[in-house]
Amino acid sequence: MTTTEMPDLRESLRAAGLRATEQRVAVLQALSSQPHADAAGVLAAVTPTLPDTSVQAVYGILGALTDAGLVRRIEPAGSPARYELRIGDNHHHIVCSNCGAIGDVDCAVGHAPCLTPSSTSGFTITTAEVTYWGLCPDCAAGPVA
Amino acid sequence: MTTTEMPDLRESLRAAGLRATEQRVAVLQALSSQPHADAAGVLAAVTPTLPDTSVQAVYGILGALTDAGLVRRIEPAGSPARYELRIGDNHHHIVCSNCGAIGDVDCAVGHAPCLTPSSTSGFTITTAEVTYWGLCPDCAAGPVA
DNA sequence: GTCCTAGTTTTGAATGATTCAAAACAATCG
DNA sequence: CGATTGTTTTGAATCATTCAAAACTAGGAC
Numbered sequence: 001m002t003t004t005e006m007p008d009l010r011e012s013l014r015a016a017g018l019r020a021t022e023q024r025v026a027v028l029q030a031l032s033s034q035p036h037a038d039a040a041g042v043l044a045a046v047t048p049t050l051p052d053t054s055v056q057a058v059y060g061i062l063g064a065l066t067d068a069g070l071v072r073r074i075e076p077a078g079s080p081a082r083y084e085l086r087i088g089d090n091h092h093h094i095v096c097s098n099c100g101a102i103g104d105v106d107c108a109v110g111h112a113p114c115l116t117p118s119s120t121s122g123f124t125i126t127t128a129e130v131t132y133w134g135l136c137p138d139c140a141a142g143p144v145a
Numbered sequence: 146m147t148t149t150e151m152p153d154l155r156e157s158l159r160a161a162g163l164r165a166t167e168q169r170v171a172v173l174q175a176l177s178s179q180p181h182a183d184a185a186g187v188l189a190a191v192t193p194t195l196p197d198t199s200v201q202a203v204y205g206i207l208g209a210l211t212d213a214g215l216v217r218r219i220e221p222a223g224s225p226a227r228y229e230l231r232i233g234d235n236h237h238h239i240v241c242s243n244c245g246a247i248g249d250v251d252c253a254v255g256h257a258p259c260l261t262p263s264s265t266s267g268f269t270i271t272t273a274e275v276t277y278w279g280l281c282p283d284c285a286a287g288p289v290a
Numbered sequence: 291g292t293c294c295t296a297g298t299t300t301t302g303a304a305t306g307a308t309t310c311a312a313a314a315c316a317a318t319c320g
Numbered sequence: 321c322g323a324t325t326g327t328t329t330t331g332a333a334t335c336a337t338t339c340a341a342a343a344c345t346a347g348g349a350c
Contacts, residue, residue: 020347
């Protein structure tokens, strides 16, 4: 149940060198139920239980969690930043160009070398990020409706 | 010379169904000299010749040009939108995580199949966008200085 | 268990990028 | 050359995000 998750979440926070506050636990829980929530979505999910939580706190928490490596921030064009708990695997995302919905795309193992660019313009590359654009099932079904 | 380019630019605009205004020509010229300029950069480049150009006009023009397919808009995380004239080839970009500089990366032919995702979460995919992150030559040379 | 202190959150305000709306204007067609 | 419709100006508003100072609290120390 939800109650049993909390100790684990508190542990993760402590392990990452962060204080285990109610808000932080709540933010992590929010992200586990809403895999690609933005700051507003997280706030909305947290408010029922912790009504005094401010927007700034959410940004602060998400920033701290991101810095600590507990969450990953994704910023698709035209959308506010989204946050997710799936970290440590370099999976990618597919964004619905109609409604902004986001889906996970597992990184196809063995394909990694293909992401090595042919010309680097002299840049030193550290990461390759892939974003797919298309239509989510709902929008593909009824684009206008 | 710069003067000889103008007729061509005007032609392109007309061909795209857009009126050939001074500002639009100037914006196109700005983008040809500054390959990955943002709205502010374009405005700065246009102002010397057309001092009355407003920020909103630049946004309007860039939007119109983008819709018409004459320019491509790229929006790296943490950076204002950039615009470029290189269209029609699906090349990608490398962004300096230190200073935000952007370089072009030619799409490695033959690698395209690797961009086919393994699982699409039910989405219909139309585009795959790759962004590389790293350090530009300058920042790699002296990261702190 | 209580106190202290550094790390957190609240409160309040500001910033930057971008967009909206209405009025003034100008490129193109006839 | 005049009308029409698309474009730009002017002026203001919106959204996501960040800054700063004061109030607060988790967790270690005693």
